[in-house]
Amino acid sequence: MEIFKVEKATLSSVDDLKAYHAHIRPFVLQRLEEFRETWERGDEAVFEELVFCILTAGASALMGLRGVEALRPVLWSATAEEIAQRIxxxxxxxxxxxxxxxxxxxxxxxxxxxxxxxxxxxxGRDTRRDACVQKFKGIGYKEASHFLRNISFRGYAILDKHILRSLHAFGVIDSDRPPSTRNRYLAIEQRYLTFAHQVGIDPDELDLTLWASRTGMIVK
Known part of the structure; x- marks a missing residue:
């Protein structure tokens, strides 16, 4: 997967956010289309995306990508010890x-x-995410949202540190601390979705835009 590198941006106002979004939107839309293609490639591609999200949790998207590349040839056959050696x-x-x-x-x-x-x-969108959290070990609400978004299910908030810090900077939330419960996650997600509506940016596009403004990358 190609990593789109863009300039970071200090978004001091909604106007800054809209201008930055417009500037990088072609890359954002391409990434979202790639998520749809992942779903269409079938069960193995979807499982690989689940593994990516397991590897990303508590680490980084780049580490998740590196891990998937290392594991792809043996993903369905390696023992836990072999997987640990490869990553x-x-x-x-x-x-x-x-x-x-x-x-x-x-x-x-x-x-x-x-x-x-x-x-x-x-x-149901919440029911689907709850099921992923309950079924898959190592997946919480952030990574369940991440997984579902990356296989083309729209409208979830991926509340990682970059998004939380951005929401806090815009005054959407009072603290950038990660939500520790399901109810807290859903409450912040609703604020995120309301903010996306207020600024007139699709929620999935907003996520990639805010993340890019702080990292200089559009990954997944």
Whole structure:
């Protein structure tokens, strides 16, 4: 996957935000289209995205990408020990390896490999995300939102540190501390969605825009 590099930006006003969004929007739309294509590629691509989100949690998107590249040839066959060796550069190789093996066994044995069908069986947006949190070890509300967005389910807030800091800077939330409960996550998400509506930017585009303004990258 190509990493789109853009200039960082200090967004001091809504006008700054709108101008920055307009400037980088072609890259944002291309990334969102790639998320749709991931879903269309099938169950293995969706599972790989789930692994990416497990590796990203508590680390970074770039580390998640590096981990997936290292694991792709053996993702369905490696033991936890082999996975940990391949992602030795990760902050938590052993723990993430255990999560990946546990999730792989759920997908293979409980879901019969039909990950897409299982995801589609949950009709409500909150119900679908709750199901992912409950079913997949190593996935909380942030990464469940991240996973679903990355396979083309729209309208979730991915409340990582960059988004929380941006929301705090715009006065949308009182603190940039990560939400510690489901109810707190949903409350901040609602504020995020309201803010997106107020500024006239699609919520999924807003996420990538705010993230890019602080990192200089559009990843996923």
């Amino acid at each position: 030795h550069f990760h902050l938590y190789p052993a723990a993430r390896a255990q999560y990946i093996v546990a999730v792989r066994e759920v997908v293979r044995n409980e879901l019969g490999g039909r990950l897409k069908a299982w995801i589609e069986s949950w009709r």
